[in-house]
Amino acid sequence: MEQKLQEQWNGFRELVAKIGSYHEAVNLMYWDLRTGAPRKGSSTRAETIGLLSTEAFKLETSDEMGTYLQLFAQEENLAQLEDLDRRLLENVQKSYDQNRKIPEKEFKDYTVLTSKSETQWEEAKDSGDFESFEPYLTEIVGTLRKFVGYWGVKDTPYDTLLDMYEPDMTVERLDDVFDRLKKRLVPLAEAIAASEIVAHLPFLDATYPKEGQEAFSHFILKEMGYDFEAGRLDEAVHPFATGLNPGDVRITTHYHENDVLSAAFSSLHEGGHALYEQNIDPKLTGTPLAQGTSMGIHESQSRFWENMIGRSLPFWERYFGELQKQFPDQLTGVTPEKFHFAANRVENSLIRIEADELTYNLHIIIRYEIEKMLFNENLDVKKLPEVWNSKYESYLGITPPNHSEGVLQDVHWSGGAFGYFASYSLGNMYAAQMMRTMRKEMPNLDELIAQGNLLPIKEWLTEKVYVFGSAKKPSEIIFDVTGEELNPDYLADYLEQKYTSLYNLKL
């Protein structure tokens, strides 16, 4: 690179790193609020978070940033950049465009709106009163329809929203993928519902003191290769993982004494997210490339560890004994097979976050179809409850008795996060597809798991997924790892195989 250009590039990198510092501070403040910050300090803290977020936003959309981006977009300059630098540029340009295209006043109004709306949603959810929430949601959807216009309509308006969470994902692609998935999962769920297998699992009703659950979570995270010198495990009401920087990727979980499965699988899940961020190439540190490349790929890693590994029989063949050491009385007489069944039993449930590995995807498909109707067919928000209930009846055979357990159950829409839900099922599909490749490349995988030798799994994922951060797009990741594009059949195969065996089904 020419010396003068190099100086400009250094200036650009410094600006990018500075923005990263603000985000690190803000993320620490959120982590702190959710892991035990005192209640009485929270309003002042909110102001501090607001201030630092605003400063970051100002830098992201500053004229200085615009000047840099323009400079490096010039062909003769772009030609001098390395591949990784171009990826960085592309990434920064995308956020810049996204943020600059919305008139400042409208952006601020929208921020206030979503903040009020989240509060209103909480109340509405408690009382099951959709009508009190409807005006907020109508305004949010209206605003987003307008924003999509500013950002530019891709193939369809909803495509524009999908792309924000899963770059380059389209309605056309998802329609096909979800359709194929639905066609195989709905009959499977029906066959299970009709099966006569009802397991007797009284140990699930025992009490499991927190200390033992905590010890098991620590143990299992170490087994996965989570680096406690580059992270820590705390408690939070809603578990999450947060990467403050690659040397500091924190996990939270929750311990329910009446539910031995919850914390274990939540730790595996958040541990999967954290492994991703802990193992990103250090040379990406200080740039926005040092993050997961999309919500879907991020979720594929949490689901990989939670489901592909954590809900497999070999896993419990190795680790059930460890759990039993913590809870010898509660788990007396229970076998790894029985525990494995408990971790995989299917119950058609109303609530997405309580759903099993199979029906979970149906919850997502329902949300995807509804969001598409809202943005591509101008569905009236007032009609949401009706549409919601009819889809639950048709895909899951159940109708919510109230809106709290129905259309009001998720926080996402109240914050304007339309286009996000698909990521969860994308995660499941990516994970199953990667698992199939891993099995081909590591034929002794089940043996390794049954021996508690999980590190080769972590290394495989590091080399093929983690290390790239956002320097590869999601479609590149899945293609480079598995040799083909996203294919929903692997998830369907995996689920069919698992459940026909568990429920003794004939499909």
Add this chain to the structure above:
Amino acid sequence: MEQKLQEQWNGFRELVAKIGSYHEAVNLMYWDLRTGAPRKGSSTRAETIGLLSTEAFKLETSDEMGTYLQLFAQEENLAQLEDLDRRLLENVQKSYDQNRKIPEKEFKDYTVLTSKSETQWEEAKDSGDFESFEPYLTEIVGTLRKFVGYWGVKDTPYDTLLDMYEPDMTVERLDDVFDRLKKRLVPLAEAIAASEIVAHLPFLDATYPKEGQEAFSHFILKEMGYDFEAGRLDEAVHPFATGLNPGDVRITTHYHENDVLSAAFSSLHEGGHALYEQNIDPKLTGTPLAQGTSMGIHESQSRFWENMIGRSLPFWERYFGELQKQFPDQLTGVTPEKFHFAANRVENSLIRIEADELTYNLHIIIRYEIEKMLFNENLDVKKLPEVWNSKYESYLGITPPNHSEGVLQDVHWSGGAFGYFASYSLGNMYAAQMMRTMRKEMPNLDELIAQGNLLPIKEWLTEKVYVFGSAKKPSEIIFDVTGEELNPDYLADYLEQKYTSLYNLKL
């Protein structure tokens, strides 16, 4: 206030609040580093802290700030301000002057120097090698001598440094105060050393598991009136309290299983600091007045709770039983009187932070006299070990066997904190003087303590000290609370009374 001026004032207040937000974020990051942040994230974290501190510094010394200060300094504008607003202005002006008077380049060099020096000190302390540290300390002292010139020499150069930690405190005043104190404490320490009372305290050698110590710390903090909804208790290697905002004032302590006294008194100490900041008038929130008014007054509150209350016999008459509940085996057969003696036994020690309530002040006087020599008599840094050792011999009758336990024992000088040490003894003197007034106003004080009724004490201190934050100067606080200026005799009286009784002395 005229409307136009009011608008300017609002702008000034916003700027001040913004600076406060940066400090809150930085303080949270420090708290986090010291209470369990993962090791591998610390270098990136250091950069983030550096960035946000620099942003705060830029705002504090900005031309915008200068313009506001100039505007409100104009007589016709100043006349329109309320008393509290003037105090705020004065406080901000002082930091502004302090920071603007140092040429930027020299300030940055000094920051680098002290950072390197602290690292060098750690190594030097480990090996006892003063010579490797001496060049750094020489440069720091040299730079500070120059800075004093920039800031302006008060009565003497050392006065300028004292004023930074204890506003308006002077060498003239401290010479008198420390001289009077020394004259009474040195003979007292000698009398104790000569006394034949040697208590048999085998319970001090028992093992006290962390859980019980933690429970007792929580309990005693609640008894003091520490608000756990506006704070939290964590562990740190070096205990500290930090006020992020008035609704979030955190305490840390440490648990040594071989020392039952350490965590208890450290919690009382940090709890005292925290009570101060939790009870500052909420109307000062968002300004630098929402802090303790000086290091000395801050320390008076920690010492008040740790020593005046926590090392009193009535306190253990009430609370020894509670400690015994945690450690029934270890404390079997021990009486409150015996425990009280253990918490007050005097041993001439080489190490300041391990010193008892009496000799502690002699450690401080030694440092004060040495610092004064450095800045007012141009003492050569090379001669520090010699001066140090001879003063220890003459005041405490002991000579350090090595520099680690001598001149290298404290971190303060390596960071340039000259003028700070006096605060510790000022804290003791202020505390004893306030205690005397409290006893006059609450004649049944010992009874209240013995009943475990500590809240009236907290309320008394809130009303007379805490609520004002930095809106009153330290000299105003002590005068308004006790009706007279700082007077060292009350500390001497208190110590004489305590120790003649404990050691059965005749003075």
